[in-house]
Amino acid sequence: MSKKRGTGMRILAGSMAGVLLLTSCASAPPPQTAASVEPGRPFTAEEERMRTQAADYNRTIAEGIAVGAAAGAGAGALAGLAACRGKLDCMLIGMAIGAVLGAGLGGFGGKYYADKKERYVNEEQRLDAITVDFRNNNTKLEDEIANIRLVTLDNKKRIEAVKRDLAAQRMSAEQARKELATIDSNRTFLQTRVDELKKLRNDFREVAQQARADSGNNPRVAQMDSEINAMERQITRLQGELDALSSRRASVVG
Incomplete structure (x- = not known):
């Protein structure tokens, strides 16, 4: 076996170990954000951005799991990027990384919390790190929903036109x-x-429940709950935008 091929296989082995570690904790396949209805015209800039923001948000969640796995058997998948010198190596790394990230969504709460416990032995630091993650996700979601509102306003005007x-x-x-x-x-x-965000909210609740089981009535767990409640409010706003758009759409036959 050539040196290049040997390197590629070692990287793949490390990568796939990470894949197996992650997929064993996933309760469902990653959600799909692609619309199943074929559009009849090119998307506007806001409609394109709506899809890009959703993909970026999901990728951030998946990467968080992949980074956590880097401390264990999945280290080869991430550290192996530096060893990507030949076509074969790059191909193998690409396949493995894609599988790792693809496994990131869909029931990651338990794995996420376990990774935090491994990385933060100190309870206060661990709870703070989780809360920061939740807050950062909420900030991204807030921007996403602000753009979605622009999309729904535009679409309602188009329906009336x-x-x-x-x-x-x-x-x-x-x-x-x-x-x-x-x-x-x-x-x-x-x-x-x-539907994706509701599933993720449930995963966040699972994390908070595990944190509460470990830490009792630590005020930091209450901060975590506050971020989850903020996410719930954003999901409610998003559902409201969808319902209003659907109601307006029902006024036109076709």
């Missing part, structure tokens, strides 16, 4: 269909996003 233009025969049925298909694509995306 379709109704007016169809009534005045300024728009063909085909043009209307394409516009409404894109709005339906956005609605499907948003419903998937709500």
